[in-house]
Structure formats: structure tokens, C-alpha cells
Amino acid sequence: MTFPVVGMVGGGQLARMTHEAGIPLGIRFKLLSDTPQDSAAQVVSDVVVGDYRDLDTLREFARGCDVITFDHEHVPTEHLRALEADGIPVRPGPDALVHAQDKGVMRAKLDAIGVPCPRHRIVSDPQDVAAFAAEGEGFPVVLKTVRGGYDGKGVWVVDSVEEAADPFKAGVPVLAEEKVDFLRELAANVVRSPHGQAVAYPVVESRQVGGVCDTVIAPAPGLDEGLAVRASEMALNIAKELGVVGHLAVELFQTRDGRILVNELAMRPHNSGHWSMDGAVTSQFANHVRAVLDLPLGDPRPRAEWTVMVNVLGGDYPDMYSAYLHCMARDPQLKIHMYGKDVKPGRKVGHVNTYGDDLDDVLERARHAAGYLRGTITE
Structure with missing residues (x-):
């Protein structure tokens, strides 16, 4: 065999x-x-x-x-x-993947299939940005290069036409979007196989610091059940309509008036799904492997009431291994995942997962471990 x-x-x-x-x-x-x-x-x-x-x-x-x-x-x-x-x-094929590669193509397709998004359009120069702003609530406006951006790169929040010049210097099309007054960011992670089987993980809350994912809470605390179902159904429908094979992360805004809007798509395992390595019956990575090989998909349900993932970012403390003794002794249930990367300020070099029945406790344990590994917490 x-x-x-x-x-x-x-x-x-x-x-x-x-x-x-x-x-x-x-x-x-x-x-x-x-x-x-x-x-x-x-x-x-x-x-x-x-x-x-x-x-x-x-x-x-x-x-x-x-x-x-x-x-x-x-x-x-x-x-x-x-x-x-x-x-x-x-897998995913080019016809699907282009929607994660090109934000302009993504927005056009999501509009066509009726998925709610922030107000947007492609803009040609700073004066066109000003016109876009005037069509809505005015500045600030979010500008994105249609290709190549990630982790906050290729994204600008501009407050005036004078600030709108930088995004056009790259020589690629620029997408303008309204700056959404959101309550929080959510993520709906789904996996789809070539023959159409699909599974959905619990909708999570994703907290960003400086445009980079810092903390993920699974499931999203206090999320209305109907809204959670709607977010999962939306992600499953996007995967079907775009012909996605493998893992799809749909990054969402939950607005203050009770709506959900699609922010970004990623067609690969995603930071918002790292919690599933220890907190779900089948992790996002295992299900991605199963999907691209057209194997039956695994159970995405959570193992614990709460799972928290906190990214370990590089700082001025390069010897993270020496921190293991404290972290592991303090929390025997802690799960540490390191990536084998050189430590550089702000670089994702690993993450920690914690789980349990008390959200405040689970959050504190994850934040303490990530902070101690980074060197920002010393006791």
C-alpha cells in the first residue's frame, strides 16, 4: 500500500x-x-x-x-x-484561490452572491478616495492594495485626501472601504472537500493588536445563537459558491447594530483556527489534509467549554526555551506550539492554547504564558 x-x-x-x-x-x-x-x-x-x-x-x-x-x-x-x-x-484551485489573492475580485464575487460586506469600490487616485468618502460618512476611509497584503500590511486608515497618496505608490489597484464601526471581530472557519462534504467550527472572537491577531476565544463569548448560525451558514455558502477545497477562514465584523459583514477571506489554515489543535475533536490542519485528499472530514466540535489561543510574538527576550520551566510548572494543562523561527520584535514565533470551564481563568492562563515566553511578564 x-x-x-x-x-x-x-x-x-x-x-x-x-x-x-x-x-x-x-x-x-x-x-x-x-x-x-x-x-x-x-x-x-x-x-x-x-x-x-x-x-x-x-x-x-x-x-x-x-x-x-x-x-x-x-x-x-x-x-x-x-x-x-x-x-x-x-486544492484550492485557481478559480477559488483568486478570491483570496485579489480583494477586488473577492468583493465583486461576494456582491454577486449576496454576501454582506462593507461599502467599497476600486479607486484610482487620492481625489477618487475623497469622492468615495463623500459618498458615505466621510473620512476616515480604509484603503487596501488588492494583492499582497497580510497581517495589517497593505492596509491604511486615512483621515484625509493628503494621507491617501501612499497606497497608490505600489502601482497596483487600490480598494477603498468604509471604516466599519464594529463591536468586535469574529471568524467563521469551515472546511470543504472536493465531493462537497463540509464542516463548520464554532465561530470565534478574534482580537487584534496593531493589525496582527493577538487572541482568539472559542467560541465567541456572548454571541447570539442566531447570529452564530448565520455566520457559519454564510461561510459554508461562500465555500460552496467559490468552489473552495480545504480550509476557508471568513473574517467578520460584528457591527453595533447586530449585523455581520465579511472583512477578508483566507483559503488555508488560519490563525483564528489555531485553537482547534488542542480544543477541537479534529483540528483545522487535520481537516485541511483530509479535504485536499478527499477523505471524510473529522468532527469539528470543541472538546472544552472554552479554548483560548494567544500568539507568542517576538520581543527583546530571545531565549524562550528557558521560560518553559515556569510556564509548564505553573500550568500543566498549557499547550505550547513553537515555530522554529528566530525571534524578532513583533514576529509570530509561536502560540499557546489553554482550555477549561471558566473563561476568565482560561484567558488569564493563556495571556500569562504568552507574556512570560515573550519576556513581558517575569513572575
Whole structure:
């Protein structure tokens, strides 16, 4: 019996944790990584170092792979179409993935299928931004480059036409959106297989600091049941309408007047789903592996009443291993996940998960552990 080979494009922490989820299933991984030091390249045995933007490199990498998937959305769409033309399954395929690659395409498609979004349109210059602002409530306005942004990069909140010049310097189209007066940010994570089976994880609350995800609470505290069902159904419908195969994260705004609006899409395992590694029956990574191989999907239900994930960001304290003694002794139930990255200020180098029946306690344990690992808490 031969087990399939999953080709993973991208060597970051998402690839590392997806590989980890495939190990118990006997699934083999082949990795296309930028460098031998990348997070996943440290743990995957079959690593090709090369440029994912080069079609010949992609084609050579794909030899011997049963399916290709990704830990980022940056592979050129035309290259993915070429791989499909070569007979190589690409999941998610280019027709789906383009909606996570191009925010303009995403907004147009979501409008077409009736998904609620912030008011938006493509703008051509700062004066067009001012016109967009005047059509609504005025400044501030959110500007986004349609391609390439992540973790707050490629996003500007501008308060005047003078501040609107920088986004246009990149030479790519710019999307203007209203600045939503939201109550909080939510995320609906779903997984869909090629034959149409789909599962939905509990809707979570995602808290950002400086445009980067800091804390995720599963499930979102105090979320109206009807609103939670609507968010999950919306995410499942988006996955179906876009033909997504694998994991889809739908980032949402919960508005103060009780609506939910789609902010962003990600077609890969996502930071808002890291809690599921320890808090769900089947993690987002395990279900992504199952989906791209068209295996039956696993149970997404939570194991505990509350699970909290807090990202460990790099600071001025590089020796995180020395903090393990304190963290593990203080909280034997704590789950630490490190990515093998060099510590740099603000860089995601790991995360911690805690779980239990008391949300305040679970939150405090996760925040203490992440802070102690980073060095911002010393006792």
C-alpha cells in the first residue's frame, strides 16, 4: 500500500503544523520552501528550495505529488492553471484561490452572491478616495492594495485626501472601504472537500493588536445563537459558491447594530483556527489534509467549554526555551506550539492554547504564558 504525497507550497508555520497533522495518518509531505531554515523545512524530510513564482520550479516540484496545496495565497494564478493543465490536482484551485489573492475580485464575487460586506469600490487616485468618502460618512476611509497584503500590511486608515497618496505608490489597484464601526471581530472557519462534504467550527472572537491577531476565544463569548448560525451558514455558502477545497477562514465584523459583514477571506489554515489543535475533536490542519485528499472530514466540535489561543510574538527576550520551566510548572494543562523561527520584535514565533470551564481563568492562563515566553511578564 502506498500513501499519497501532499505537495505543500510555502515553508511557514502553517505548513509545519499541517505536516504535523498528517503524520498520524501516514501522509507524506513534499515541501517547496524559500530557504532551508523556514519553519516547515526544519521538520519535513522532503524539501525543495526554490521560488514559487517560477513556473518551471513549480512543475518540477509537482512531480511525484498527488495533490498540491498551500500555506499562503501568493502563487501566481496563471501558474496554478498551468499545473492543472498538466493534470495535477491543485486544492484550492485557481478559480477559488483568486478570491483570496485579489480583494477586488473577492468583493465583486461576494456582491454577486449576496454576501454582506462593507461599502467599497476600486479607486484610482487620492481625489477618487475623497469622492468615495463623500459618498458615505466621510473620512476616515480604509484603503487596501488588492494583492499582497497580510497581517495589517497593505492596509491604511486615512483621515484625509493628503494621507491617501501612499497606497497608490505600489502601482497596483487600490480598494477603498468604509471604516466599519464594529463591536468586535469574529471568524467563521469551515472546511470543504472536493465531493462537497463540509464542516463548520464554532465561530470565534478574534482580537487584534496593531493589525496582527493577538487572541482568539472559542467560541465567541456572548454571541447570539442566531447570529452564530448565520455566520457559519454564510461561510459554508461562500465555500460552496467559490468552489473552495480545504480550509476557508471568513473574517467578520460584528457591527453595533447586530449585523455581520465579511472583512477578508483566507483559503488555508488560519490563525483564528489555531485553537482547534488542542480544543477541537479534529483540528483545522487535520481537516485541511483530509479535504485536499478527499477523505471524510473529522468532527469539528470543541472538546472544552472554552479554548483560548494567544500568539507568542517576538520581543527583546530571545531565549524562550528557558521560560518553559515556569510556564509548564505553573500550568500543566498549557499547550505550547513553537515555530522554529528566530525571534524578532513583533514576529509570530509561536502560540499557546489553554482550555477549561471558566473563561476568565482560561484567558488569564493563556495571556500569562504568552507574556512570560515573550519576556513581558517575569513572575
